[in-house]
Amino acid sequence: MSDTPTTAEDRLAELDLKLPTAFPPAGLYQPVKRSGRTLYVSGAVPFGADASTPVVGKVGCDLTVEQAQEAARITGLNLLAVLRDELGSLDEVAGIVKLFGMVNCAPGFTRTPEVINGCSQLLIDVFGERGRHARSAIGVAELPFGMAVEIELVAELV
Amino acid sequence: MSDTPTTAEDRLAELDLKLPTAFPPAGLYQPVKRSGRTLYVSGAVPFGADASTPVVGKVGCDLTVEQAQEAARITGLNLLAVLRDELGSLDEVAGIVKLFGMVNCAPGFTRTPEVINGCSQLLIDVFGERGRHARSAIGVAELPFGMAVEIELVAELV
């Protein structure tokens, strides 16, 4: 299939996705830490492309499932930005291993898997089969600064 | 000790434990992902052997500690089902590395370690000393579909 791009950077261009500037850590931690061939990416949040419009609020009350899915997608773009910042190119990523997705839930909101799908779909779009990952998606009481979602990622280096 | 079974599959048979059918993911993720010799198992929930009777509700309000422990044990059986599905045999597991246990808590319920013991005991019963693991056991605001517990697992391959 000669028209199928095979690298993550090609896919990103084809999908016309623009990565935000990797957001500086909100505390005494690094955006990413390597251990052998494993990359641990700190919990990212939904900052927009201009880093000025985070998506805040409780899902199921302040935000709909659709808005929260979009927040998860934007969080995924932030995770990609951190990976590219660290590695120079997303093509250094052999695969996405695991997500831990946390949703800022209003009481009784339980559709957390649908929300985190917004990020998972993006990773599969960009990395293809190698982007498929293990995952948990839970509802938490509070997230830093009232963010709607926070997602942690483990990746494997080529 | 000739009467002591030495493999996990032997132990499972001796304990007369029946694994449920590995439950399909509730979103865009895989039940398990390998990275080198490490296996990451996605958060599992307490589906019964017939996959039709998940244990739902808030522990400390809808469910007692004992009922929640049993839910954690059933979740452990689901984790074993995913491992066997992936590996063909539980004997390919060198050891359980880590659990992250999440309990759907009613306000004020803090006996989360006792609840997750239901899963830890099962893993020790099946894998023996190699089943002993690191762990955290927390109370979360909401779990997917109102499940009583969700447990994530890291294992090591032989």
Place this chain on the structure above:
Amino acid sequence: MSDTPTTAEDRLAELDLKLPTAFPPAGLYQPVKRSGRTLYVSGAVPFGADASTPVVGKVGCDLTVEQAQEAARITGLNLLAVLRDELGSLDEVAGIVKLFGMVNCAPGFTRTPEVINGCSQLLIDVFGERGRHARSAIGVAELPFGMAVEIELVAELV
């Protein structure tokens, strides 16, 4: 720089830090589990040096940010105690890879990164640059026995 200590144990002595006795697990798990060169430390809580004065309560209601930061620092001392217990010396730690920090939040308390900084700062003080790590810091509904914070750690062996 002859006056700069280069090992973690030297730093600990220079900072005049006393580690608490490693606290026994509150359930069927191990304080730490090795997998290859990776060490997974179970969620630790803020027990004081005499193991008799855990910091309990909800941050933002029962406890101020400053008190919670100190609880996170004490939790860090407990994590160090577990590492030394396992390895004999903190100098066997090549680096801190990742923290997962959980804060027992009153509704509406969102300054979780500041709280977990109490632990991150300690690890950087003791391990220097090798102590810098990836991290998430979330607010959870309930922690075991009402503890103010719980922190899980991944470290790398030399």
